[in-house]
Amino acid sequence: MKEKKFFISSSIPYVNAEPHLGHAQEFIEADIIARYRRLMDDTVFFLSGTDDNAQKNVQAAESAGIPVADYVNKHAKEFIDLEKRLNISNDYFIQTSVDPRHRDGAQKLWRACKPEDIYKKSYKGMYCLGCEEFKTEADLVNGECPEHPGKKLEEVEEENYFFKLSNYQSKLKNLVESDELQIIPQTRKNEVLSFINSGLEDFSISRSVARTKGWGIPVPDDETQTMYVWFDALSNYITALGYSDDGADYEKFWKESNERVHVIGKGISRFHTIYWPAMLLSTGVRLPSKVFVHGYITVGGQKMSKTIGNVIDPNVVIDEYGADAFRYYMARHISPFDDGDFTMEKFKEVYNANLANGLGNLSARIMKMAQDNLDEPVKVDNYGYTFQDGYIDESLSEYKINMAMEYIWSKIGDLDREITEKRPFSLLKESPETAKEIIVNLVLNLYRVGCMLQPFLPETADLIINATRINKKPENLFPRKD
RNA sequence: CGCGGGAUAGAGCAGCAGUAGCUCGUCAGGCUCAUAACCUGAAGGUCGUUGGUGCAAAUCCAACUCCCGCAACCA
Numbered sequence: 001m002k003e004k005k006f007f008i009s010s011s012i013p014y015v016n017a018e019p020h021l022g023h024a025q026e027f028i029e030a031d032i033i034a035r036y037r038r039l040m041d042d043t044v045f046f047l048s049g050t051d052d053n054a055q056k057n058v059q060a061a062e063s064a065g066i067p068v069a070d071y072v073n074k075h076a077k078e079f080i081d082l083e084k085r086l087n088i089s090n091d092y093f094i095q096t097s098v099d100p101r102h103r104d105g106a107q108k109l110w111r112a113c114k115p116e117d118i119y120k121k122s123y124k125g126m127y128c129l130g131c132e133e134f135k136t137e138a139d140l141v142n143g144e145c146p147e148h149p150g151k152k153l154e155e156v157e158e159e160n161y162f163f164k165l166s167n168y169q170s171k172l173k174n175l176v177e178s179d180e181l182q183i184i185p186q187t188r189k190n191e192v193l194s195f196i197n198s199g200l201e202d203f204s205i206s207r208s209v210a211r212t213k214g215w216g217i218p219v220p221d222d223e224t225q226t227m228y229v230w231f232d233a234l235s236n237y238i239t240a241l242g243y244s245d246d247g248a249d250y251e252k253f254w255k256e257s258n259e260r261v262h263v264i265g266k267g268i269s270r271f272h273t274i275y276w277p278a279m280l281l282s283t284g285v286r287l288p289s290k291v292f293v294h295g296y297i298t299v300g301g302q303k304m305s306k307t308i309g310n311v312i313d314p315n316v317v318i319d320e321y322g323a324d325a326f327r328y329y330m331a332r333h334i335s336p337f338d339d340g341d342f343t344m345e346k347f348k349e350v351y352n353a354n355l356a357n358g359l360g361n362l363s364a365r366i367m368k369m370a371q372d373n374l375d376e377p378v379k380v381d382n383y384g385y386t387f388q389d390g391y392i393d394e395s396l397s398e399y400k401i402n403m404a405m406e407y408i409w410s411k412i413g414d415l416d417r418e419i420t421e422k423r424p425f426s427l428l429k430e431s432p433e434t435a436k437e438i439i440v441n442l443v444l445n446l447y448r449v450g451c452m453l454q455p456f457l458p459e460t461a462d463l464i465i466n467a468t469r470i471n472k473k474p475e476n477l478f479p480r481k482d
Numbered sequence: 483c484g485c486g487g488g489a490u491a492g493a494g495c496a497g498c499a500g501u502a503g504c505u506c507g508u509c510a511g512g513c514u515c516a517u518a519a520c521c522u523g524a525a526g527g528u529c530g531u532u533g534g535u536g537c538a539a540a541u542c543c544a545a546c547u548c549c550c551g552c553a554a555c556c557a
Contacts, residue, residue: 013557022557056556191486195554198485203555230555265557266486275555295487296557303551333495333505338487339551346494349506357519365516372515406496406504416520425515473516480517 004042005257008034009237011264011272012051012096014229015075016060019082020304021297021342022265024314028330029294029401030263031088035455036396038089045253047240048083048090050076051233052097053216055207068215072097082314086323087458094240096232101247105239106232107220112283117164123204124157161206161225168278169200175277181287183273184399185337188266188293192273203275205231234276237262238285260288269293292399295339312342324457325351325478331456332405352480358412359449360478363464365419366442367473373428377471378440380447392452401456408452415445443468 010030013023027048034046052072061071076095083090096102110118173196175181176189183189205228206219212226219225235243237260241250254260264272272291280287296303299310317326329347332354334340370378395404419425419442427435450464460477467474 011557020557026557187486194485201554228555267552267556270554294557296551298550301550304557335496341494346506349494353505356517361517361519363516365520367516369515402496409504417522419515420513420521423513423515426513428515476517478517480519 004037004259005252006034006037006042006044006259006261007047007241007253007257008037008044008259008261008263009047010090011262011268012049012094012233012236013079014051014054014056014233015072015079016054016056018075019079019314021299021312021314022304023079024082024086024326025297025330025334025340026263026265026294027083027086027088028327029292029336029399031086031090032327032331032401032455033261033263033292033396033399034089035458039454042258043252044091045241045249046090047092047094047237048079048088049092049094049236049240050079050096051229051236052076052095053227053232054229055212055215058213058215069097085315085318086327089458092240094236096236099240101242101244102232102236102239103217104244105242106217106227106235108244109235109238109279109283109285110227110231111220112285113163113279114282117167117282118161118205119164120159121162121202122157123160124155158208158211160204160208160228161219161222162202163205163231163275163279163282165200165202165275165278168281169196171281172196172200172274172277175287176273180289181273181277182290183269184290184292187337188269188273188291192269195270196274200274204228230271230275231279234271234279237276237288243285255286259290260286261290261292262288263292263294266293266295292336294336295334297334298339298341300343301341312344317344317347321347321351321481322459322478324460325355327457328355328405331401332409333402336399336401348481351478354409355478356480358409358416359460360476362412362415363446363467363474363477366415366439366446367467367471369424369439370443370468370471371473373432373436373439374443374471377469378443378447380444380465380468396455405456408449408456411445411449411452415442415449418442418445443471 008030010026013019030046030048034044037044050072057072058068061068064071066074072095076098080093083093094102172181173193176183176192176196183192206222206225207216207228209218209224209226214226216226216229217232219227238250238254241247241254243250243254262272269291272288277287298304299312302310304311314326329342329350333346333350334342391407392404395401395407422438424435424438424442427438447465447468450461450468453461453464463474463477
């Protein structure tokens with residue numbers, strides 16, 4: 001099989017708060033794909049990071065009374081820690097305010113844009129001092145900012161750089177329609193196309209230094225302007241690879257790669273499927289090949305929000321149930337494409353049903369029989385099974401992670417049924433040879449399940465595979481919770 | 483005419499044209515190897531409403547009702 005070069009990224013969240021379930025979901029989805037591709041012998045670069053330069057970070061730091069850099073680093077560390085705890089196998093983690101290659105790369109990208117695509121324009125708008133951001137007519141209620149009633153809106157006028165998105169309307173349309181820039185799932189592709197067809201307006205790509213308070217990346221050759229954070233943030237996907245100095249990873253995983261995939265949430269699909277590709281078209285840099293758009297996570301059917309107080313810290317779930325149990329829920333019970341719901345009650349239910357009673361119990365059943373009745377370990381390596389399975393390949397090639405999981409769990413059900421039907425435990429007395437044959441076959445199939453689980457539940461997969469290799473019942477993989 | 487998503491057994495969801503399925507719960511059996519786990523069976527659905535296309539519709543089309551997001555710089 002020919003080795004492929006595969007790039008995949010999670011989006012870089014701005015770090016004005018602790019990581020939540022949505023971030024964890026995205027990390028897990030991207031990680032499953034990355035691990036799967038490595039198992040398929042592709043050469044993979046999996047990128048993750050934080051968007052440090054957003055103005056929201058500045059506001060959050062100010063209200064916390066901490067220097068922006070400290071504030072950003074503190075929260076970035078929480079993201080790094082969460083990824084570690086979730087066994088996310090990213091090859092690099094870029095912090096956009098820390099890595100000097102990012103600043104250089106973003107400025108290089110700016111300079112690389114066609115001169116006619118960037119122009120200066122006076123921008124006038126109603127600025128809310130409370131929110132510290134511009135408001136559009138639609139944002140206002142009775143001419144006031146709904147967040148800060150009574151507070152006067154200030155009419156601010158300043159010069160900003162704009163990007164001539166309108167130049168790229170038809171090109172973008174063709175790219176998306178032809179799937180040269182593939183958007184998954186189809187509904188998101190339709191949304192993007194309808195947005196393109198409604199007409200693309202140029203967008204602002206800089207802010208005055210006065211408003212950014214000097215935080216962010218300076219616009220090249222203009223000390224009065226800071227880059228608009230999206231221009232800066234989107235470029236992370238290539239700056240992290242070494243775009244600024246044509247580094248080896250940039251050559252390998254961007255310029256010459258077979259696939260370049262961004263995993264993002266539905267709220268930022270426009271930036272990734274329209275703004276970002278347009279910027280790249282202007283500079284002549286290669287485009288991503290796929291954008292995989294996932295939904296949001298609701299809690300008890302409601303949007304997660306601090307006001308409602310229903311925000312769940314992924315760390316709390318991991319503390320109680322472990323990383324693999326959490327990965328399991330995200331992979332199988334949250335749709336990769338639509339919004340999914342999460343509550344601790346539901347989590348516990350599926351944990352007990354599918355992990356404790358399902359996979360955990362099955363592993364114990366089979367390996368106890370094997371340990372007590374087989375003289376030596378089953379030669380699983382001679383079985384010739386590595387990872388591949390047609391159904392899983394097909395599901396994952398379309399990013400249907402939950403379908404792949406359904407399939408694996410159907411195999412688990414098959415094995416439980418087989419034990420009941422073939423009754424090796426009672427055959428041991430009457431015809432031990434037949435019983436042993438059955439047990440050997442069960443071990444092989446358990447091994448196969450372990451292999452299939454590798455991208456999804458890496459720790460558990462290793463424990464199962466190892467148990468079959470040493471012919472020993474594993475420790476309680478998923479203790480039942482009452 | 484803003485855009486999109488949802489409405490399927492008591493609950494939560496999958497299916498998206500060809501005998502209605504999964505998890506939990508309920509009831510009745512079986513098994514006793516295993517994490518009081520596992521297996522089988524049963525009860526329970528006019529697949530939001532009304533029309534249409536098809537030999538055939540949760541599945542395609544149209545209209546309507548009710549929920550939920552988004553509405554250009556917000557995972």
